Amino acid sequence: MRISDSDDLGSMTLHLLDSAQGHRIQTWRFKDRSQVTIGRDDDSDIALADTQVSRRHVEIVYRDTKWMLHSHGRNGTWIGGAMVAETSLTSGAIFQLGSGGPSFQFVNVNESLAPLATIDAIAPDALDFLAIDEARKAEEVRQIADGEAFRELLDQARRLKSGNDGRGSDS
Numbered sequence: 001m002r003i004s005d006s007d008d009l010g011s012m013t014l015h016l017l018d019s020a021q022g023h024r025i026q027t028w029r030f031k032d033r034s035q036v037t038i039g040r041d042d043d044s045d046i047a048l049a050d051t052q053v054s055r056r057h058v059e060i061v062y063r064d065t066k067w068m069l070h071s072h073g074r075n076g077t078w079i080g081g082a083m084v085a086e087t088s089l090t091s092g093a094i095f096q097l098g099s100g101g102p103s104f105q106f107v108n109v110n111e112s113l114a115p116l117a118t119i120d121a122i123a124p125d126a127l128d129f130l131a132i133d134e135a136r137k138a139e140e141v142r143q144i145a146d147g148e149a150f151r152e153l154l155d156q157a158r159r160l161k162s163g164n165d166g167r168g169s170d171s
Contacts (some may be wrong), residue, residue, distance in 0.1 A: 009034055010062035011109035014046065016102060017094065021098055021129055024105070031109075036060045037106070038097065040074075052101025060089065060106075073097060 015024040028046055030036050038046040039057040045164045057073035067089045071077035074099030077084055084095075089106045096103040144150055 008063055008065070010065075010067060012060070012062075012067060013107040013109060014038075015105040015107070017105055018101065022103075029109075034062050048097075048102060050097070050101055052098025053122070057097050058095075065110070067106070069095060069106075075099065075101065 011029075011031045011033070013030070014028045014036070014083060016026040016028075017023065018025050028044045036046070037044045037059050038048065038053070039055050040048060040050070044056065051073050052073075054073035054075065054105050056162070057071070057078055059070040061068050061070065068086060069077065069079075069084070070086050071084060078096040078099060079087060079093065079100040089095075089108065091106065091108045091111050094103055095106065126165065132170050
């Protein structure tokens, strides 16, 4: 909803996050707005078809140079493991619609962004998502090695290495 130029307006970005990894899967940018709505209702600024989401689940309102989140959803809105009815949002805040519904990351475009973290300032456990699942890797390697295409490549490599590519020679 856009209102007159004399009213208090702000700009923000919302990122829909992948529930398993927390990666951004969709982004919405709102410029010069006083309010953004999220819900199942088609008239919402962000309309989601999710059973955890109410028709008009969340209203994010820009007032007095800050963004406020107002939860109206029957399944609640969660930030940091706690249900909230109303709270101010700071850049980087993550909120979830319902206890198992979609999560969003809020970015206040009006705030000056903090300098980027150096590798020294990153907590090691924040990189856990980079860990390799050794059992899964071993299973995937086994599936590849047991595959027909891989066996054909091995046979062809053996023939080439021995000088016999199986096509005969003209010499």
